[in-house]
Amino acid sequence: MVSAEDVITQTANCLCKANIFTTNVPKSKLPLKGWACHCESCRHVTGALCTLVTSWPEKRASVDVSGLKAYSFSSRYDLLFCSICSTPIFFANKQETDKELGLLTGTLRNTPGDVVKITNHIFVGDTQDGGASMWLRKPNADGTEAKRYRERAETDKGESAEAVLSDWPPHNSLTGSEAKKEGPVPIWCKCKGVSLVWQPGSYNGIKDDELPWFVDPATHKALAGFCACESCRLFGGVDVWNWGFAELKDIRFANKQPGFPASSDALRALVDAKDPSIGTLTYFASSSDAQRYFCSNCSASVFYASDDRTFMVDVALGVLGASDGARAEGYFSWAYGGAISHLEENSGYWRYDLFDRVAKEGERWRIDRNYPKNWRRLAREKAAEKA
Incomplete structure (x- = not known):
């Protein structure tokens, strides 16, 4: 049994505050593990240079998303957003409906402490120039580097030079300053x-x-x-x-x-x-x-x-x-x-x-x-x- 002293309340909301989601998270589960996606689709569905996503730490069946509008992001996922102010809040797997909701971390309210840890960057190859991964290489409080993958980390075979990107792209491939x-x-x-x-x-x-x-x-x-x-x-x-x-x-x-x-x-x-x-x-x-x-x-x-x-x-x-x-x-x-x-x-x-x-x-x-x-x-x- 987790005591009240051992949990922290996490709240996510949209810009206009029409949609607010709150849950309690054991402190032992923090920071929440997250990832950055740099694919073309994520960039053009948010307007950001990448999405930062973690799993919302609550059973999906307990989350009332009826106030959000669904956009069919892909054959596997819906993006759930506020139709009033635009804030995208969740990615929902529409094939495996028992899967946790993916939360866009920018919707989390500011709190003290170490809240999110970015473990990897996926689809960095879509950016051509590295995109935002260049300033998110060491985004974590513990100093760890988030690995950068050309495509999806879990489908890359091993960790070959082709799969894991280090000093990429080379300087001579960029337009420059x-x-x-x-x-x-x-x-x-x-x-x-x-x-x-x-x-x-x-x-x-x-x-x-x-x-x-x-x-x-x-x-x-x-x-x-x-x-x-x-x-x-x-x-x-x-x-x-x-x-x-x-x-x-x-x-x-x-x-x-x-x-x-x-x-x-x-x-x-x-x-x-x-x-x-x-x-x-x-x-x-x-x-x-x-x-x-x-x-x-x-x-x-x-x-x-x-x-x-x-x-x-x-x-x-x-x-x-x-x-x-x-x-x-x-x-x-x-x-x-x-x-x-x-x-x-x-x-x-x-x-x-x-x-x-x-x-x-x-x-x-x-x-x-x-x-x-x-x-x-x-x-x-x-x-x-x-x-």
């Missing part, structure tokens, strides 16, 4: 209900002080970064969230139909009017001046828009189909090892230390690949020196 790609980038959710194209703008001839704030003056790439806020984490159900930035004037419908909105005000109006051109794109107002756009059919996070910068959106990097890989280094200037937005929200909780490890691994990646610090990081460090 300075080279820039010019071609269009598809934006699509898993079900293809949202299908757009981003053609990065040309800033040739524009003075540095006239560039949009998120454009690198040297490479003219857009900024890509890390966010640790609760809203972003719950929006896509993933602990480590990554955004890239784009001007709305550079986004169009994939079918070349004219009329994609050039401002966030116009985008919101088009969705509110239920214009069929917008497909399955909808939004949740996470605050009075912010809209989080997602696919109403499969849950994929797509955009974040704010009323104080109507000319642009934050783009969920997982829904991009860049030719050079999941991180799209040819289009984005990454602040590897730099500041993580809203880190302070996690102070005193387990994710604060997770983000510290993410930053350190990002810095290790940057140095090993001989990438320079990006301009935003250099500006912040210079300002800190003067303070």
